[in-house]
Amino acid sequence: MNPHLSNNDMPPIDQPVVWEPADAEEALALKREHGANAVWVAGGTLLRTQWEGGIAAIPAHMIRLDTIEGMRSIIDETDYVQVGSLATLKQCGQHAALQQYANALYMACRHIAAPAVRNLATIGGNVASAVGDALPALLVHDASLLWIDGEHTPLHHEQAAVDWMEQVRIGRRSLHAVLLGIRFPKGPVISGHLPVQSSVAVESTPVDLSANAVSFWIDEHGERWRELCFFRKLGRREAFTPSLVTVAMRCWISESGELTRVRVAAGGGSGLAMRLLQCELMLEGRMYDATWLPELARVAAQEFSSYSDPFAEAPYRQQSAGNLLAAGLWESIRDMEEGR
Structure with a gap:
């Protein structure tokens, strides 16, 4: 040493x-x-x-931790993408594998803080803080965290991000753990279906936070499903400020408009990110119809647990989360219909 x-x-x-x-x-x-x-x-x-x-x-x-070798790489494996915890936010916001297979994280990393901060800030630091804007994106992508932990047997272990967030929430977080990396599974995992991944990899993303669906699969009945994925952030100014609320969503939508494998999460500011399970249940297997978007916004606002501070009261953050979610879903499906 x-x-x-x-x-x-x-x-x-x-x-x-x-x-x-x-x-x-x-x-x-x-x-x-x-x-x-x-x-x-x-x-x-x-x-x-x-x-x-x-x-x-x-x-x-x-x-x-930046003196430790081998923790800056982003590795594209057959079944997953693994991101070293010392990869910078800039790296994550420019990597084609994340754009295709962890698109909500890709978009989040392009809109966290200012460019100068993204050049230095690491994805591991954003996650390990337990309040980083990247966390809702990790939750919707079913990410797992790779740890070395002096309080755990075995020393090296993998843990679902959603389980770690629950440990943080109840005050059982290990203080002797080093986050080595983050792992994202590729593609949908649905029993009885053989996914067929596209090879599409878009080279750039829009300036705004609109959805960027880049993968599809064909089910056993020959129906085509597309990935729908978005990240939204509300700040006190348009850019370069801490978030008041962040939301992320990922699902697959069929040609007929059915939603499946729905993941929804919210966080932001100093609050802890959380999966919105009631919203997921509401959307799973449902045919998309813009008329029920206000209902989705209400369910999200009721479920999201937030806090008050000098900048915003908890009810405002909750209502904003619901509105961001409903607007993000509407905009994403509109963009798909228009071929964006």
């Missing part, structure tokens, strides 16, 4: 010692040694914001 100090052998009291572990096991050992006096750091963009805002104190020790 390599402790990095300033010009003096002994740093000032308010200047942390920065450790540079060679691997994840060494990072865990440092965390066990220094406990609550140490924090993980990679891009450091969220930590700096918290320190400058007085939300968190500057720690005595910072354990760098």
Whole structure:
């Protein structure tokens, strides 16, 4: 391990010692040694914001994760896409495999913070914060998280993102875990159907957050299903501000308009992201009809658990989540019908 100090052998009291572990096991050992006096750091963009805002104190020790090899890659495998936790938001927002197989995350990473922040901020930091805007996108893509955790047996393990969010919600999150990567399954998994993935990979995405369906499959009856996927963010200004609300949705829609394998999630601000299971049940197997979109907005607003702060009251965030969801679904299907 390599402790990095300033010009003096002994740093000032308010200047942390920065450790540079060679691997994840060494990072865990440092965390066990220094406990609550140490924090993980990679891009450091969220930590700096918290320190400058007085939300968190500057720690005595910072354990760098960006010195660990092999955690920046985005790997396109046969059945899944794996994203290293140190991949930057910019990387994720430019990668063709994510555009095709984890499109909500792809769009989220293109609209989190300002470009200068996206150049530094990592997907792992956004996720491990437990309040990052990328989390609703992970939930709708059935993502799993790859950990090395000193409190878990075995040390290396894979966990569904939705299960980890529940642990965070009930206060059972491990403080000695390093997020190594994120894994996204490819394509639908529906018993009795043989998916046929398209090879379409769009090179660019619209400036707005409109849906970008890039995959389809043919069921056993020969009916064609298309992927419908979108991400929406509401901020206090048009760009470069923390979100008030974020929503994401992913499903498959048949040529006749039936929705299946529906995933809906919401989060934003300092609130915890959550799957909206009642909305999913409402939509699963249903034929699309724009007349029931107000009902969907009401169900989402009632189900979404939010909070109040000086910028927005909880009812406003809840209503906004419902409106974003309904508008996103309407716009996505409209774009499909118009061939966009």
